[in-house]
Amino acid sequence: MSALRIKKGSTSHSAYNLRPTFSDVQERHTLALLVENEAGVLARVIGLFSGRGYNIESLTVAEVDHDNALSRITVVTVGTPQVIEQIKAQLGRIVPVRDVHDLTVEGPAVERELALIKVSGAGDKRIEALRLAEIFRANVVDSTLESFVFEMTGASDKIDAFCELMRPLGLQEIARTGVAAMSRGSA
Amino acid sequence: MANMTGAQMVVKALKDQGVEVIFGYPGGAVLPIYDEIFQQNDIRHILVRHEQAAVHAAEGYARSTGKPGVALVTSGPGATNAVTGLTDALMDSIPIVVLSGQVPTFMIGSDAFQEADTVGITRPCTKHNWLVKETDALADTLHEAFHVCTNGRPGPVLVDIPKDVQFASGTYKAPGKADIGHYQPRLKGDPEAIEQMVALMETAERPVFYTGGGVINSGPAASQLLREFVAETGFPITSTLMGLGCYPASGEAWLGMLGMHGLYEANMAMHGCDLMINIGARFDDRITGRLDAFSPESKKIHVDIDPSSINKVVKADVPILGDVAHVLEDALRIWKSRGRKTNKEGLQKWWAQIEQWKQVECLKFKQEGAVIKPQYAVQRLEELTKGMDRYISTEVGQHQMWAAQYLGFEDPNRWMTSGGLGTMGYGFPASVGIQVAHPDALVVNVAGEASWLMNMQEMGTAVQYRLPVKQFILNNERLGMVRQWQELLHGERYSHSWSDALPDFVKLAEAFGAKGIICSDPNDLDDAIMEMIKHDGPVIFDCLVTKHENCFPMIPSGKAHNEMLLGEADTQGVIDAKGSVLV
CATH class of the missing domain: 3.30.70.260 (ACT domain)
Structure with a gap:
């Protein structure tokens, strides 16, 4: 409730x-x-x-x-x-x-958004994508030898920033939920 | 709690809601409801000739009685024909309930015969609408529909009822027992804001009451309270087109209508006031003229039941959210308890100024020559009918403005006109609805010949039900208001603003079994009007008037209240490029 x-x-x-x-x-x-x-x-x-x-x-x-x-x-x-x-x-x-x-x-309110981001690539690019995902606290929810699907939750601008970083690393697809928000505190 | 079919529930719910009359047109998807209507005598059904007319008739009924009007239409084209009426009622805040038939639930979405997405189409032109998918939900929905349409800012609602829901049986609930949802707008204004309002009224030097349709919609008590407040304070009062009748035209403080074709003194008072008390009006663009020059020196109090009306176009210094009657009652009480103070000295000067503006006699015209001036026709109609139990409807255009200017309304609910939407074809079916509600009253539709032709099929309705509606047509063989704008704005290029093939209105009346009167000589006008009034039946009155008369005063598009045109001499090159893109 x-x-x-x-x-x-x-x-x-x-x-x-x-x-x-x-x-x-x-x-x-x-x-x-x-x-x-x-x-x-x-x-x-x-x-x-x-x-x-x-x-x-x-x-x-x-x-x-x-x-x-x-x-x-x-x-x-x-x-x-x-x-x-x-x-x-x-x-x-x-x-x-x-x-x-x-x-x-x-x-004050908190705003969060969830995104699924598919990145494909091999070699250094693949390793770099994974490393950045760790920094951004994105989870890997699907993985093949050529691709990752990252799941990340956060403020919209953080997701924007992550997506921009993935672009040169083989960004394939983005799905975003849009913002869910709630006021801070107990009342 | 009784078990009955959906169709029976519809009739029962209408009875329980106190409905006496419905306006409708049968068709495949409402046949079960029509079958129930056939088998009872409590609710009278008026068969119109077009669904648009059913909705306008319901509007006329609602505006002239204060009770919700009801229309019944079939699915598909029946519902789409109702859209103009629904939009009209939404713009003018008229409480009506439209019941539409729908194809059976199992056929919805299959492009069935006479299927239309009625709730989708009517969503933006109703206050709320419902598609009822189960007979058990029908009673709740119907009672909620009446609740929503009459509470808060009134407006049209639509209930879409699939044919299988009409046939199936379910449990009926009476109004008191039904679940009518959570819609419960507040009626009382904030006491602190009302106190602020009174404080401003006590010291104002140049106050003006700017009143609108909200006063009428709030009920007769609101008009009474307003009259008392005006009498006690001695403040001048003006009204929008929708508010005419909330204060008597014969009243001492009356300035006449304001706005684009409003009176000089009313618009000048709005422009020059230091306190504007807006009661149930919405700063429509026909009222404000150029916004950045609108009443530049005034503090503005705005009383409205709809929060979205406040600060929409004009910033309110004191917003008061509530029902007009409730707010006026509280304000009057507080004003009295604080010692009935007004700024007597300031008011005296203010009235002296207003008297000067009145000297301009902005409605003055000369009836000369052998042709009837439209203003003269309306003026004579006023003189010959003003003491009578009289209801007026209008179509839309120049005649509508002349009617608003030259007819006097002493009471609310006597004036029915399409204000917000400006629907040509409104007036005739509205007059039918009014006459049904007030069988013994004189009901006159002041019309232009072009508007009137848009719903002329309703002659059939008027004759069938022996409704003695008087169609007072100011016939200039032109789309007069369009012609006026083409003259002022489009280099006198009269593109498609006249009709070359008008009917012989007398023969038209006779073809329907009604009476036709034609009048072209000013000397015959009074006798002809009396003949119209005395005839016990519907009359088409073809009043041939001057063809190129313009409607003045006029605030041209993009101009301020103090830049009014008073007559032909003022019209040269007045509307600039910026103004001409406005409507």
Whole structure:
């Protein structure tokens, strides 16, 4: 159940903690939504972003509370403060959306992403790939004589950095889950 | 808890929700429901001639009664025809429930006959929608649909019901026992914010109430409270197109409608105020004009039930999230308990300024010559009908603006017009819905001939159900508003903005078994209008008006409130390239 214990003071259904700054600065925000796991709910969320011209950098979704049929969606989005506030308000009024949290403004949060990275090669390149994987704490989850599949979990920029390093060493494929995020601390 | 078929549940749920009338059109996928409708007498079914009209009629019913309107359509084309009406209701926050038939669950996805992905198509144009896959879930869903459409910011909902779900049996639950989900928007505003609002009102030198459709949607109590607040404070008040009637047009503090074709005094007051009290309006682009020049010196209070309306386009200094009636009740109470203070000196000067603006007489026109001016036609309609139990609907275009300018509304729910979406073809079916709700009232659809033709098939409905709706058509043989923009913006190149083959409206009326009246002489107009009113049945009134009349005042695209055009003399080269890309 700990997956559901997200901070009180949700930004949905409240205009009072809007940040009324009308600035042009683009900000990156991570939003956590708790939604009723009914047919079409993901389409509603995605349709809101496409219909109103907002950006989605990353989106993950999975059921987190089977008994109450609740899913958690983590969206990373980019926009001016005004647009971010609009996105939250618009998300909050989707009927099956129970809660909207802006983890970027609600205090410190951890963000993690999982990636599978296939690298093929032989000789020194193969050894170098394995050595770098150790440094990045990536696990080998599949191995042939010519290839590795690495699994790594971490912040998105760490995965970006690892992928860049693998490029000259025989990078073949990348699969990433997108960001899952949670506020730090007990509340 | 009773066992019945899905189709029986639909009728039972509608009855339990207090529905008296539904507007619909049968088809293969809703036949079981129509079979149940046939076997009962509690719910009246009005057979429209097109599904779009069913939804607009439901909207007219809803707007004129405050109760949700209900439409019933079949799958596929029935549902897709309903899309315009749904979008219209979404933009104007009108509570309607649309029930659509769907192909049986086991055929969904197979491109079956008359199959469409109705919930997919209507997802962005409903407040919420549901596909019901089991008969046991039907009662819960129907009751939830009524709950969602009427609570919070009202809006259209759609329930898609596959044919096998209508045939199968399940357990029915009454409204009180059904699971209606978690949707529960808050109604009370934050007391601290309301206190702030009152404090600003006490000291404001140049306040103005800027009111919108939210006051009407909040119910009659909201209008009453607003009237009391205005009377007590003596603040001037203006309304959006959607808010007309929330404050009486004969009221002392009334400035008239504001916005693109609003009154000079209303727009100047908005521009020059130091405190703007927005009650249930949403800073639509037709209202604000150029945003960076919008009311530059004012503090803005914004009362709205929808958090996404606040700070969407205009920054609110005091946002108050809640239902208009609840917030006004609290604000009025707090204002009284703090000693009923206003800035009397400031207000006196402010009213003196407003009186000067009123001297401009921005709606002045001259009826001269042998042809009826459209403004004159609307003015005479107002004079001859104003004391009556009267409901007005409109189509979309110049006639709509003239109706908003020259008709006076004393009460809420008397004015039905397509504001946000601007749907040509709205007014006639809406007038049908209004007349069904108010059989003894005078219902007039002020129309343009082009808009009216878009849903003219509804003459069949009006005649079949003996609905004495009056279709007051200002016929200029042009798409008047399009023509006006082409004149102002596109070098007077009138690309496809006139119709060369209009019907003879009198013969058209007679072909449907109704009465037709044609009037072209200003001297005959009063008698002709009286003839229309007195006729006990539907009337098409073909009022031939001047062909090239422009609608003024006008805030051109890309201009501010204090840059209004008051008449033809002001129009030369007023819209720049930046303004012309706007709509």
